[in-house]
Amino acid sequence: MLDGRPLIDVHLHPARRASLKLDWATWMQGFTPPAGLYDEAGDVRPAAFDAYLESEGVDAAVALAEYSPRVTGWQTAEDMAALAAANPRRVYFAANVNPHLHYPVADELERQLALGAVALKIHPVHAGFPADDQAMYPAYEICQSAGIPLVIHFGTSTFPGALNRFADPALLDRVLSDFRTLNIVLAHGGRGWWYDAAAFLALADPRVWIELSGLPPSRLQTYYAKHNWARLTRRMIFATDWPGIPGIAANARAVAALCPDEETASRVLAGNAMEIYHLKPAL
Structure with missing residues (x-):
């Protein structure tokens, strides 16, 4: 809990240093981890990660697997499952598949879901494929049938090798049309x-949600100035893109202060995530 409200962060990257393609300083973006969070090899200690989240007021967090050797490297589903095992009521993880690496993608997604994944995150910009690639459709069908969200990187990346043309919103039109009950974040x-x-x-x-990872709270109203802020905030899900942020609690407080009322703040900070990701943290 943070200031009496449940708090869920659905976008964290607890990467292993050895499997990153990027250099460590670029990845951390100025974040100074608390002592003991990482071991000597640069791996996150599961129990310390859970304690860190608790200290930030986080009731549930979703760590992201990523198979993008072109840009960021490898953060496997097994890595994320090991973190979640330290406290399954607080730490969850999202699967990731890359059609250039996984065939059939459906088999790989099923394997990661069996490890405990609660969502599928795809990364077209880093992996180098369009979101409407037909090779991904079997994975989307699994998400739709299982009632789990499809999380899509929907924005630019400045990392070397990123292909920002694959974040074009036009690529979502066919996916939304072909999968009529699929929630897309x-x-x-x-x-x-x-x-x-x-x-x-x-x-x-109503199936599409804005997830706030990597967006400074102080700029949100400027970014979305052309739209009805009160309506739009109800479509938002709190996330940080940790570790490159000032702090989870600091961001959450800043986002809450922007919400038009307490009900909306509660939905943005936790309620929407609990509904869409089917999370059941110990509150």
Whole structure:
């Protein structure tokens, strides 16, 4: 709990230093981890990670697997499952599949779901494929049938090798049309060139959600200035893109202060995530 409210962060990257392609300083982006959070090899200690989240007021967190050797490297589902095992009521994780690496993608997604994944995160910009790639459709069908969300990196990336053309919102049109009951979470909320597109999609379609990872709270109202703020905030899900942030609690307090009322703040900080990701933290 943070200031009497439940808090869920659905976008964290507790990466292993040895499997990162990026250099450590670029990855950390100025974040100074508390003593003991990482071991000597640069791996997050599961119990320390759980304690850190508790200290930030986080009731549930979703760590992200990522198979993007082109840009960021490898953060496996097994890595994330090991973190979740330290406290399954607080730490969850999202699967990741890459059609250039996994075939059939459905088999790999089923394998990661069996490890305990609660969502599928895809990373077209880092992995180098369009979101409407037909090779991904079997994975989307699994998500729709299982009732788990599809999380899509929806914004620019400045990391070397990123292909930002694959974040074009037009690529979502066919997916939304072909999967009529699939919840889609727009990670990074259209960061860079597509804030208006993200807002339009979230306001027009009740299956689409804006996820706030990597967006400074102080800039949110500027990013979405063309849209009804009171309506749009109800379509938002709190997230940070940890570790490159000032702090989870600091971001959460800043986001809550922007919400038009207490009900909306509670939905943004936890309620929407609990509904869409089916999380059951120990509150």
